[in-house]
Amino acid sequence: MSGILVVAEPQGTGTRRVSLEILSKARELKDSIGGPLTAVIAGSGVADAAAVLGAHGAEKVFVADHEALGTGLAAPHVDVIATLHAENDFSTILFGGTSLGRDTAAALAARLGAGLNSDSIDLVASGSTLSAVRPAFGGQNLVSSQWVNGPQIALVRPNSFAASESGGTAEVVAVTLDISDASLAAKVTGRKPAEAGKVSLEEASMIVSGGRGLGAPENFAVVEALASALGAAVGASRAAVDAGWYPHPNQVGQTGKTVSPNLYIACGISGAVQHKVGMQTSDVIIAINKDPDAPIFQFADFGLVGDLFEILPKLTELVNARKG
Amino acid sequence: MKIAVCVKEVPDTTAEKRIDPSTFRLVRTEGDRMLNEFDKYAVEEAIRLKEAGTADEVILVSLGPEKAVESLRQALAMGADRLVLVSDPAAAGSDYLGTARALAKAIDETGAELVLLGAEATDARSGVLTATLGEISGRTWVTSANSIAVNGSSITIERQSDDGVATVEAPLPAVVSVTKAINEPRYPSLKGIMGAKKKPQEVKSLGDIGLAASDVGEAGAKTKVVGVETPPARTAGVVVTDEGNGAQQILDFLIDKKLI
Ligand SMILES: Cc1cc2nc3c(=O)[nH]c(=O)nc-3n(C[C@H](O)[C@H](O)[C@H](O)COP(=O)(O)OP(=O)(O)OC[C@H]3O[C@@H](n4cnc5c(N)ncnc54)[C@H](O)[C@@H]3O)c2cc1C
Ligand SMILES: Nc1ncnc2c1ncn2[C@@H]1O[C@H](COP(=O)(O)O)[C@@H](O)[C@H]1O
Numbered sequence: 001m002s003g004i005l006v007v008a009e010p011q012g013t014g015t016r017r018v019s020l021e022i023l024s025k026a027r028e029l030k031d032s033i034g035g036p037l038t039a040v041i042a043g044s045g046v047a048d049a050a051a052v053l054g055a056h057g058a059e060k061v062f063v064a065d066h067e068a069l070g071t072g073l074a075a076p077h078v079d080v081i082a083t084l085h086a087e088n089d090f091s092t093i094l095f096g097g098t099s100l101g102r103d104t105a106a107a108l109a110a111r112l113g114a115g116l117n118s119d120s121i122d123l124v125a126s127g128s129t130l131s132a133v134r135p136a137f138g139g140q141n142l143v144s145s146q147w148v149n150g151p152q153i154a155l156v157r158p159n160s161f162a163a164s165e166s167g168g169t170a171e172v173v174a175v176t177l178d179i180s181d182a183s184l185a186a187k188v189t190g191r192k193p194a195e196a197g198k199v200s201l202e203e204a205s206m207i208v209s210g211g212r213g214l215g216a217p218e219n220f221a222v223v224e225a226l227a228s229a230l231g232a233a234v235g236a237s238r239a240a241v242d243a244g245w246y247p248h249p250n251q252v253g254q255t256g257k258t259v260s261p262n263l264y265i266a267c268g269i270s271g272a273v274q275h276k277v278g279m280q281t282s283d284v285i286i287a288i289n290k291d292p293d294a295p296i297f298q299f300a301d302f303g304l305v306g307d308l309f310e311i312l313p314k315l316t317e318l319v320n321a322r323k324g
Numbered sequence: 325m326k327i328a329v330c331v332k333e334v335p336d337t338t339a340e341k342r343i344d345p346s347t348f349r350l351v352r353t354e355g356d357r358m359l360n361e362f363d364k365y366a367v368e369e370a371i372r373l374k375e376a377g378t379a380d381e382v383i384l385v386s387l388g389p390e391k392a393v394e395s396l397r398q399a400l401a402m403g404a405d406r407l408v409l410v411s412d413p414a415a416a417g418s419d420y421l422g423t424a425r426a427l428a429k430a431i432d433e434t435g436a437e438l439v440l441l442g443a444e445a446t447d448a449r450s451g452v453l454t455a456t457l458g459e460i461s462g463r464t465w466v467t468s469a470n471s472i473a474v475n476g477s478s479i480t481i482e483r484q485s486d487d488g489v490a491t492v493e494a495p496l497p498a499v500v501s502v503t504k505a506i507n508e509p510r511y512p513s514l515k516g517i518m519g520a521k522k523k524p525q526e527v528k529s530l531g532d533i534g535l536a537a538s539d540v541g542e543a544g545a546k547t548k549v550v551g552v553e554t555p556p557a558r559t560a561g562v563v564v565t566d567e568g569n570g571a572q573q574i575l576d577f578l579i580d581k582k583l584i
Contacts, residue, residue, distance in 0.1 A: 071490065072483070072485040072486075072487055072490055073466070073492065074455065074467075075464075075465070078459070098486050099467070099468060099484075099485050099486050100485065100486070102450075102451055102452060102455070102467075103454075103455045103467050104455075105452070106420070106452035106453075106454075106455035106456045106459075107455040107456065107458065107459040107465075109420075109421070109456070109546075110420075110421060110424060110455070110456040110459035110460050111459055113421065113546070114546055115419065115421075115545070115546030115547035116419075116420060116452060116546075116547065117547055118450040118451075118452055119449060119450060131550065131551075136552075137335070137447065139555070140554065141552050141553065141554055141555075142552070142553045142554075142555050143348070143549050143551065143552050143553075144549065144550050144551035144552075144553075145547050145548065145549050145550065146547065146548055146550050147546060147547055147548075148545065148546045148547065148548055149546065155450075155452075182462075182464070185464040185494060185495055186464050186465075186466050186492055186493070186494035186498075187492065187493050187494075188490045188491065188492055189480075189491045189492070189493050190490065190491035191488060191489070191490045191491070192488050192489045192490075193487060193488040194486075194487055194488035200486040202486075203486075206583070230584070247505075248503060248504050248505040249484060249503075249505075251504075254361075254446055255361050255362065255446065255504065258449065262583060263578070263581075263583050280558055284581055284583060285558075286574060286577070286578075288570075288574075292563070292565070297560060297563050298559075298560050299557075299558035299559065299560060300560065300561055300563075301561035301562075302561055302562055302573075302574065302577045303560070303561065303562065303563035303564070304563075304564060304565075304566055304570045304573065304574060305563065305564070305565040305566060306565065306566025306570050307566070310566070310570075311566060311570050311571050311574070312571075314570075314571035314572075315571040315574055315575065317571075318571055318572065318575045319575065319578075319584065322575065322579075322584060323584075
């Protein structure tokens with residue numbers, strides 16, 4: 001068993017930030033569980049991304065470039081990583097908890113008969129043994145989980161670690177592709193890309209969320225304006241989503257996404273337990289609600305009792321003014 | 325065509341949940357269990373395909389304790405035809421691999437061509453079973469379907485990803501997980517609830533489906549919990565009432581926290 005593989009995910013001409021976050025953490029883990037620190041980037045037209053992986057600590061970067069790796073479907077990625085693992089026998093394989101990361105990690109672990117610790121918010125090395133720390137039952141418990149045998153495969157929640165540059169450069173190795181017919185059985189025949197420049201909710205470092213207090217779908221404009229001033233993503237409570245005011249993929253909570261941004265601003269959201277479990281690991285929570293008894297004030301770091309329709313436009317203006 | 329739907333009983337979302345510090349397992353108590361919310365969307369989609377004449381039977385497949393039948397009956401009340409529950413003391417403590425192995429065997433016996441799953445189980449929140457089950461069972465798999473259309477021997481799916489929506493064509497047999505955007509699950513009718521008890525509800529042991537105890541349960545698990553901690557609950561911070569300068573106060577707070 002040797003070394004750590006970080007499976008990086010391309011985004012545009014670079015990588016998703018979560019890949020760099022994991023790589024930065026892996027630099028630290030390498031001293032205990034052993035190097036080398038390798039990264040793989042698989043996609044369509046991704047060769048340029050190797051440099052940023054080197055700058056964040058990868059000693060070697062495998063680049064797999066193929067049309068079938070750029071569709072968002074994970075099966076071809078599983079073949080690529082399984083082949084790399086067969087050649088390199090990694091002790092540890094780390095993925096970002098994105099939709100592609102989740103699918104690839106799960107199928108890879110199944111193929112290798114290996115353990116998978118998903119939704120890890122911390123990785124702790126003691127000697128050569130790794131533990132994954134994962135919230136359980138809506139964060140009421142934190143469990144430490146290990147692997148029975150290798151490779152140690154983990155999915156890491158975005159925003160769990162800070163990305164930092166090591167200043168290194170990586171040896172770049174092109175991967176010989178060996179994708180099975182079975183992995184190409186599902187085909188993408190059309191696409192509607194997400195709006196350019198929009199950060200996915202799970203990866204966003206700031207989120208402004210709206211709830212039933214917004215009253216009508218068009219009122220989400222005040223939330224969007226603040227989000228855009230801050231460079232934040234937009235979230236919504238289930239009440240707002242169920243009312244058809246905002247799309248399903250933006251729902252935060254038990255039956256929506258679990259997010260851990262640096263900043264979460266809840267606007268017109270009461271703070272029901274099912275909403276709370278999806279955002280309580282945010283670093284800083286700000287709540288704006290006109291009801292002083294709203295449960296959200298019991299766990300917000302800064303609560304403002306007032307009318308969001310008065311406060312949000314003013315706040316947006318102040319943020320814009322400050323940012324110049 | 326037969327459709328198998330994987331359904332799971334989970335703890336009530338509002339109930340206080342606790343892990344037994346000696347076994348590291350979830351403490352299950354009376355009256356705090358329910359059908360996994362996400363699975364209702366998969367059940368609803370299967371029933372709609374049956375109503376449209378595309379499918380002729382909807383079979384629920386689950387792994388869990390025998391008592392889970394009570395929660396899973398809700399899916400029968402919605403309109404599924406029958407339930408196969410794999411239940412065995414040796415299956416306790418299964419990780420996702422053991423779960424997938426057991427479900428795959430039970431699904432194979434049903435002869436289903438299409439297998440539907442919910443996006444996530446609200447207790448584990450991992451959302452990994454679709455890929456695992458697809459891989460273990462050797463079927464083509466696709467996650468996050470916003471819609472499913474069956475056309476003869478293949479399916480067309482509008483698939484949600486972090487990068488937008490893609491149209492995916494896949495051959496049958498296939499394993500597919502659905503998002504909450506796919507439909508609005510029905511509430512069971514009184515007639516449905518009354519009829520659910522009479523629908524076939526088979527409980528199978530690991531031996532019945534041809535699995536060894538070493539493949540599932542704690543014995544087959546490839547991850548092990550070594551510690552449980554209860555993190556301190558979040559506490560209330562400052563709460564102020566807006567007197568016209570609330571926005572400025574938030575800005576000051578953001579500056580103070582170096583968030584801006
Ligand atoms: C199985 C299950 C799963 C669930 N999953 C989720 C989930 O994933 N995510 C989720 O969010 N919920 C979930 N819920 C629903 C949850 O219980 C709550 O019903 C929901 O979160 C409420 O949304 P809300 O806070 O927007 O609405 P409300 O509870 O109605 O709160 C609206 C708030 O807006 C405030 N308000 C109104 N007008 C203004 C104004 N002008 N200015 C300022 N404040 C104003 C009100 O004082 C109120 O506190 C789930 C429930 C169940 C049963
Ligand atoms: N024990 C189980 N029995 C039947 N289906 C399950 C079980 N566990 C998970 N599933 C299915 O897999 C989906 C995803 O679960 P998970 O990957 O555990 O979050 C759920 O929505 C169910 O459809």
